[in-house]
Amino acid sequence: MKLNIYQLYQKMLKNMGQTGWWPADSKNEIICEAILIQNTNAENAERAAAQLRDTTQYSSDKLINLPLAKLQELVRPAGFYKNKSRSIYEFFKWYQQFGFNDQKVVHHYGKQLRSNLLKLRGIGNETADVLLTYVFDQPTFVSDKYARTLFTHLGIQNLTDYTSLADQCRLGDEFSIKDAQEFHGLIDEFGKQYLRRKDHFEDSFLNGDQLIL
The missing domain is CATH 1.10.340.30 (Hypothetical protein; domain 2)
Known part of the structure; x- marks a missing residue:
């Protein structure tokens, strides 16, 4: 299935639930x-x-x-x-x-x-x-290693470093600050489950999907 960035977020939220990221008291x-x-x-x-x-x-x-x-x-x-x-x-x-x-x-x-x-x-x-x-409540995509690995599996090529993804991935107006915070949390929790140490992406609910940026 082809997904845009917001549809990807919604699918991850539906399958994984809220993460509550960043878990901190202040x-x-x-x-x-x-x-x-x-x-x-x-x-x-x-x-x-x-x-x-x-x-x-x-x-x-x-x-x-x-x-x-x-x-x-x-x-x-x-x-x-x-x-x-x-x-x-x-x-x-x-x-x-x-x-x-x-x-x-x-x-x-x-x-x-x-x-x-x-x-x-x-x-x-x-x-x-x-x-x-x-901290500053500005919805921003965090292009960390888990994000780059996930997006590579979803068909985005040549993600060699942080800016290679950050330069082409922007969150649209449909993302609230809570959405942006959850999206990063979902990506990192997904990474811990499916991409850490041994790659198990093929066992995930996103296997077979394609991301369109």
Whole structure:
């Protein structure tokens, strides 16, 4: 069956149900987790996130006032702890200009928000899109590895890196912010079930479908 991007989302939602992504208690937690997950596995990122939660409760003020050595110690389980601790600190210092208010950030930057996020230390394309979707409530497609693998199975060719999919995949106006958040969650949960370690896509409910971008 041929599907457009919204039909793909609807089919995944019908077959898998809501994921509730991003599972977190606050947007500050999402910010930190989006940085911690870079270049590591979920288990290591979760260990670091738990230590940050226990020490700071993800309070903006506590995060920016934490001594750098202590922040590095908490972040260490996620790897690249010097870079990630500095990224967390510098992000919240930047965020402080707007009173840690996500909608003030959106109002200030408008359509230039993504390009300005990319100027921040440690914020690359994938992290910027996660932050747009889950922190700043801007429906954005996250072209992560699971998405690229899934879309390759659905007939989209030459998806060699993040931008190779991001450049050609945009969410239409029919996607609400909740839809965009769920879509990313569904893709990642699908990936964990069918694409992780050994590829079992042929056993999935999407086998035989073709995506039209």
